[in-house]
Amino acid sequence: MIGSNRLLARLGTYKPAPWRGRYSLSRLFFNFYLLVMGSFVAIAVFADFVISAAIKGVTDDYTSRFMRGTIVLIEDELFRKPRSEWPKTIEALDRKFAYKLEIVDRWTLQLPPREAEKLDGGELAIGAQGDVVYHRLKQTPQILVVGPISPERNPEYQRGLPLDLRISLLTWSLIGVCLAIVVWFWVYPVWRDLEAMRQTARALGEGLFEARAPGMRSSAFGPLAETLNGMAERIQLLIATQKELSSAISHELRTPIARMRFALEMLSETDEASERERLRKAMEDDLGELDGLIDASLTYARFEREQPELQLSSVDIAVWLAEQIEAVRLLSRELDLRLDTSALPPGQRVEVDCRSLPYAVANLLRNAIKYARSRIDVSAEINDGSISVHVDDDGIGIPRDERERVFLAFTRLDRSRDRTTGGHGLGLAIARLVLEHHGGTATAGESPSGGARLTLTWPLSQNVTES
Secondary structure, three states, X not given: XXXXXXXXXXXXXXXXXXXXXXXXXXXXXXXXXXXXXXXXXXXXXXXXXXXXXXXXXXXXXXXXXXXXXXXXXXXXXXHOOOHHHHHHHXXXXXXXXXXXXXXXXXXXXXXXXHHHHHHHOXXXXXXXXXXXXXXXXXXXXXXXXXXXXXXOOOHHHHOOOOHHHHHHHHHHHHHHHHHHHHHHHHHHHHHHHHHHHHHHHHHHHOOOOOOOOOOOOOOOOHHHHHHHHHHHHHHHHHHHHHHHHHHHHHHHHHHHHHHXXXXXXXXXHOOOHHHHHHHHHHHHHHXXXXXXXXXXXXXXXXXXXXXXXXXXXXXXXXXXXXXXXXXXXXXHOOOEEEEEOOOOOOOOEEXXXXXXXXXXXXXXXXXXXXXXXXXXXXXXXXXXXXXXXEEEEOOOOXXXXXXXXXXXXXXXXXXXXXXXXXXXXOHHHHHHHHHHHOOOEEEEEEOOOOOEEEXXXXXXXXXXXXX
């Protein structure tokens, strides 16, 4: 109760902090798009590097075989003329090719060791970029250099960017556009779900516990929304229960406190020993009533707040019921308290939680003791895999339209008997909570003896190992 008041006070003064870093749709889209596109480009570049390194040898070999015929023809043309005319000859040939031709000395070249070895061995050597071919002119120290392609002489290069570069740019542009469309259709439902979750969380933070997250389009947010809604329902139920409990307890406290205050005033005004003893006894009764109210309220709040894990044991139901009756027999005074298990098979075993279920049975017996005139009958029977325990009294009974309401907390049908019968209207409410934890229920009806019949029903077996 105190915790509930503190929670309500905090909710009443709560002011949500401004939402920092709120993602708009465009920001979420661009961030995700850049992440995906950057990752894709990095992977593509790395893959291109690996593939290029792997096929470089194959490419160089193809270039060597492709250029060998042209280089042999150029070499034959040069050796038909004196070496003094080679510069003019190579200049004339250079104007006929789309790639550059020149003759240089061997010592001016800086080639990788492998290519230098091939060049010195009479083979064609390929430049580091793969666009220049080197050939030693027979046994001379001079080297024929073929390449790279000259854009000024090649019509394909005079129209702007190289063809392969233009194809690459067009390909990457199409990939970027297609990826942007895919990312948009993926991000929009996610953003919508995030926005809905944000609005729901903000409403819950402001204390509006009736707020619920709508259905999520993204399967990733579906469980989160269900969890959030379940949490909100649970908090709403807890707060409503605590409000109801606080209001009911406050009302219940007024009567014994008022009686105690009146008794104290009377005690100070009387000198008669018998009257003082009567007033003292009345105050003791009121203190006992307050203590019982607090204990019953705490028990009800515990069962209402949480569902403790059942620790089930298989018991002989006839023996177990006899033990429960003996535990309260002293309270029955002159009442005739009987147990009838003749409808049960001999040795019938039932799974029960020996911590909580005795509390439910004891509450039904105490209720019958309060209102019975002379007799209380306890019986049990098996119906469709369930055990039913009936507690019948010969009291005034419960009106038909009130038989469900008696299981609500702080409900008493005859308030004029509060002082004589005691109780706070929590016993039957606790009994129903206990039975709900067992997968059963508690109901009220008419007793064969004319009073009230209270019944506990729960499954015989709950598929657990006997503890």
